[in-house]
Amino acid sequence: MTYVFTPPAVVAVPVANSEEKVAVRRVYCVGRNYAAHAIEMGFDPNREPPFFFCKPADAVVPVAEGEVYAFPYPSATHNLHYEAELVAVIGKSGANITVENALDHVWGYAVGLDMTRRDLQMKMREMGRPWEIGKAFDYSAPMGPIYKASEIGHVTEGAIWLTVDGAERQRSDINKLIWSVAETVAYLSTLFKLEPGDLIFTGTPEGVGAVERSQQMRVGVEGLADLVVDVK
Numbered sequence: 048m049t050y051v052f053t054p055p056a057v058v059a060v061p062v063a064n065s066e067e068k069v070a071v072r073r074v075y076c077v078g079r080n081y082a083a084h085a086i087e088m089g090f091d092p093n094r095e096p097p098f099f100f101c102k103p104a105d106a107v108v109p110v111a112e113g114e115v116y117a118f119p120y121p122s123a124t125h126n127l128h129y130e131a132e133l134v135a136v137i138g139k140s141g142a143n144i145t146v147e148n149a150l151d152h153v154w155g156y157a158v159g160l161d162m163t164r165r166d167l168q169m170k171m172r173e174m175g176r177p178w179e180i181g182k183a184f185d186y187s188a189p190m191g192p193i194y195k196a197s198e199i200g201h202v203t204e205g206a207i208w209l210t211v212d213g214a215e216r217q218r219s220d221i222n223k224l225i226w227s228v229a230e231t232v233a234y235l236s237t238l239f240k241l242e243p244g245d246l247i248f249t250g251t252p253e254g255v256g257a258v259e260r261s262q263q264m265r266v267g268v269e270g271l272a273d274l275v276v277d278v279k
């Protein structure tokens with residue numbers, strides 16, 4: 048059997064301190080998962096069920112530790128926003144996972160950016176249309192190496208921050224997630240069967256804003272290597 052077209056390359060994210068990589072299967076993103084960010088986006092921060100959107104697997108750009116990724120400024124926007132996020136990596140398949148068992152399905156963690164064409168997202172939101180053109184564009188999910196939970200433990204607290212040209216724009220703590228990683232995995236698994244290689248961008252804290260060409264973003268989660276991205 049031959050393919051009519053050459054199959055696309057597998058997108059694979061390096062594992063920190065290892066020669067191994069994780070092949071990306073699906074990319075799930077949680078919306079409004081820090082109260083102060085929900086408020087800045089004009090929403091009630093009270094706990095309502097989490098909601099999700101997806102990015103294509105090939106929107107992920109793996110960025111090695113110490114590497115600076117040159118992110119191409121996307122087309123059709125005049126308001127490109129950064130969103131610093133903790134990424135949870137699924138390592139064990141499952142559906143209808145309980146909160147108690149959820150972390151057994153999380154293999155590792157990484158630092159990620161949910162890059163967003165905010166103007167297009169808002170326009171689609173106002174029109175009640177899907178968010179893809181605002182969220183799921185090419186290269187919209189740069190991320191750092193994956194740290195094994197078996198080595199660093201589960202990331203349930205610790206600082207998360209983002210700077211632009213050295214100036215701090217976002218700072219919060221993972222313990223301020225409205226829906227914790229375990230709760231998010233459990234809830235998401237009632238909607239989709241999770242499989243190894245699925246990524247969950249867990250949401251961004253307050254302080255989102257625009258970046259321009261020639262600016263540099265540095266994203267950190269305590270205990271993980273910084274992710275550094277230049278906007279080109």
Ligand code: MN
Nearest residue numbers: 130161250251
């Ligand atoms: Mn986000």
